[in-house]
Amino acid sequence: MSAAIYKAIDAFNEQSGKNHQLKKSPTTILFGKGGQLDSLALVSFIVEVEEKITDDLGVSIALADERALSQKNSPFLTLQTLTQYVSLLIDEHERRPQQQASSIGERQQ
Amino acid sequence: MSMNDDLNSRRVLLVSGSSKGIGRYLVEYYLAKGYLVVGCSRSDSSLQHENYRHFPVNVSHEIQVKEMFVQIYRDYGRLDVLLNNAGIASMNHILLTPVETARSILETNFIGTFLLCREAAKLMRKRKFGRIVNLASVAVPLKLEGEAVYAASKAAILSFTQIAAKELASFGITVNAVGPTPIHTDLIKAIPEEKIERLISLQTIPRVGKLEDVSNVIDFFIQPESNFITGQVIYLGGV
Numbered sequence: 645m646s647a648a649i650y651k652a653i654d655a656f657n658e659q660s661g662k663n664h665q666l667k668k669s670p671t672t673i674l675f676g677k678g679g680q681l682d683s684l685a686l687v688s689f690i691v692e693v694e695e696k697i698t699d700d701l702g703v704s705i706a707l708a709d710e711r712a713l714s715q716k717n718s719p720f721l722t723l724q725t726l727t728q729y730v731s732l733l734i735d736e737h738e739r740r741p742q743q744q745a746s747s748i749g750e751r752q753q
Numbered sequence: 754m755s756m757n758d759d760l761n762s763r764r765v766l767l768v769s770g771s772s773k774g775i776g777r778y779l780v781e782y783y784l785a786k787g788y789l790v791v792g793c794s795r796s797d798s799s800l801q802h803e804n805y806r807h808f809p810v811n812v813s814h815e816i817q818v819k820e821m822f823v824q825i826y827r828d829y830g831r832l833d834v835l836l837n838n839a840g841i842a843s844m845n846h847i848l849l850t851p852v853e854t855a856r857s858i859l860e861t862n863f864i865g866t867f868l869l870c871r872e873a874a875k876l877m878r879k880r881k882f883g884r885i886v887n888l889a890s891v892a893v894p895l896k897l898e899g900e901a902v903y904a905a906s907k908a909a910i911l912s913f914t915q916i917a918a919k920e921l922a923s924f925g926i927t928v929n930a931v932g933p934t935p936i937h938t939d940l941i942k943a944i945p946e947e948k949i950e951r952l953i954s955l956q957t958i959p960r961v962g963k964l965e966d967v968s969n970v971i972d973f974f975i976q977p978e979s980n981f982i983t984g985q986v987i988y989l990g991g992v
Contacts, residue, residue, distance in 0.1 A: 684923060691875050704819050 957991025
């Protein structure tokens with residue numbers, strides 16, 4: 645799973661300028677005081693992480709869900725907190741029963 | 754040119770609500786223009802074409818939508834254009850509108866548009882290029898009685914379009930909307946003819962819309978030269 649996050653960092657760094665490169669260290673501050681990402685860069689990075697998790701582990705998770713945004717200690721503070729949060733979401737996903745497809749019946753063009 | 758070069762150079766376009774009406778027309782129209790076209794609707798499609806791929810998907814179902822986009826990425830590696838056409842309507846006085854009907858309309862029309870925009874933008878940002886066109890409706894500016902919930906769902910799409918345009922601009926993605934007048938599709942087949950006539954009389958150009966009127970506006974929005982056009986809505990018929 646850390647490998648997926650590191651791949652996301654590689655992809656992010658490729659698209660970012662020299663002055664906005666993320667270091668592959670658990671203590672890297674992502675967002676907030678001293679953080680390396682502004683809000684738009686954080687969005688891009690989160691999307692990269694979600695994508696690499698799906699590619700590598702076949703699991704589709706939503707990192708920026710309501711719980712993440714309402715937590716007192718943001719999971720997007722450092723790479724370490726992010727990794728812990730991703731791990732939690734993957735555990736929960738694996739314990740969850742498979743969701744059933746649903747459909748609604750109305751006129752559709 | 755190898756098959757891979759061919760795939761890499763051809764634009765990929767996704768149409769929701771593609772099994773009938775405006776959606777089906779748009780699929781055939783853009784296939785004829787040489788696009789690789791992906792369609793989705795709750796039902797299967799009868800359309801068979803070497804450049805068409807259909808996904809039976811409920812656009813308001815997040816997992817189904819995400820799975821479709823994973824497949825699009827695997828098969829094509831890109832998405833250039835999203836036409837958010839899937840929509841449902843139910844004419845009724847608000848005093849007689851069941852809450853489930855209201856929910857269904859909002860789910861398909863607004864949540865569906867939101868979900869497809871979100872997932873499409875994730876794909877489009879990789880190539881720093883994307884064109885999203887959402888389907889609005891003249892029911893919003895004309896404030897049509899009997900279409901309160903439908904118009905509200907389309908008003909939500911308009912606000913969403915304008916703000917999404919801002920949030921996605923830095924990724925090279927434009928987001929616009931086209932607002933058709935009544936067009937003879939299944940969507941309006943239950944509406945009495947005299948009501949359609951009355952509605953058309955409110956337009957600056959009083960005639961029933963044609964499918965070509967819709968594709969004409971979409972052509973404008975999605976052409977590469979329209980990279981300075983975003984957050985706009987064009988209503989047909991001068992509404």
